[in-house]
Amino acid sequence: MSDLPPGGPPAGTGTTARRRGRPPRTESADTRDRILTAARDEFSERGYEKTSVRGIAKAAGVDSALVHHYFGTKEQVFEAAITQSFGPALQAPKAVEEGPLDGVGERLTRFFFGVWENPATRAPLLAVVRSAVTNETAAAVFRRIVATQALRRIAGRLDLPDAELRAELAAAQLVGTAMLRYVIKVEPLASADTEQIIARLAPVVQRHLTEP
């Protein structure tokens, strides 16, 4: 809308000349975000193949050409949306991995369902799961999540044989539950109380990780 005069700082007078930091993109930072959020939601609901750039654009209230203008190909839109989503809330807090080893099963299980029960953090995970079964980019992200969440951070502390395999089988229990509960929606699991599920899974995860 209101155009910046191209080139130098605004000829505008008396006001403070605060032209530092990143050059303003008018209101496009907003638009960029709206597109990425719309993309994240579309990918999470439909998966990679079924999602169209046009659908993303529509959901964001812009034209599809603009989506391409910002991010390039559909694949790059996916990458951008996922990358942005995984910045903030998806790293397991240090408390999960740093506490006493014999409570790690419950802490990890609790953290896992905390993330999945929150619609905002569930969306990017759904996007990855729904896309990873047929899209290699998403599969790579999936692998990275499993590796960084389960392996580097926890398996490293286990002083047991097959530490990595153990961590992955624990992850498999959690991932499989998420799959059946949030994606396939198998009953009664899909409607079961979270605490009840955690109560059943925590000892199993613990067992995978520490049982000699």
Place this chain on the structure above:
Amino acid sequence: MSDLPPGGPPAGTGTTARRRGRPPRTESADTRDRILTAARDEFSERGYEKTSVRGIAKAAGVDSALVHHYFGTKEQVFEAAITQSFGPALQAPKAVEEGPLDGVGERLTRFFFGVWENPATRAPLLAVVRSAVTNETAAAVFRRIVATQALRRIAGRLDLPDAELRAELAAAQLVGTAMLRYVIKVEPLASADTEQIIARLAPVVQRHLTEP
């Protein structure tokens, strides 16, 4: 593995006039089967959305119009391919559910990996998993498999509270492992020895099902 012998006499042989039973479809029974097998393989490798009817036709060595001629829409091709695939080898044998309860964890786990390690029986399962995350028909099949394999047949015998939930969490452990091993291919799980995995999972499955 070994295909069921088709009901009627083979098309080519009979010189004698045995015109009874179903009217002959010349060699089309062959073609039908080739199409369904090709469909099963395409769906298993690419998932529902990414698979095209043209791709199926090409793999079967026929024209895409013929695929429609036999089966109708793409959705119906999927249904036919899955239905055929799940006739023979995918029911858990009675031994799995009928033996002593305290060995059911190992028997079920062994059966599960037996099916997944066999390329012929793995294909339709991959097709369902790859498709179920975005396709409701496939999701319904998935649900039915979990229900009939895990629930009706085993949970019914458990004299414990939350028998169904228990069975589904056991299924989640197995499904999650298949997901990470065969679909996402997370290492070292993807290359691990089957016996090693079974040794770790069987007691966990057992625990889900019978631990008081």
Place this chain on the structure above:
DNA sequence: GTCTATATTTAGATAGAC
């Protein structure tokens, strides 16, 4: 920065010839 217009490709589905 944002949209209109369009080139290009690919897919699902059907009619009809042989």
Place this chain on the structure above:
DNA sequence: GTCTATCTAAATATAGAC
């Protein structure tokens, strides 16, 4: 029973106007 030809719809992606 099988294929050729074709209609129709949708998608990715780009060029260029405003």
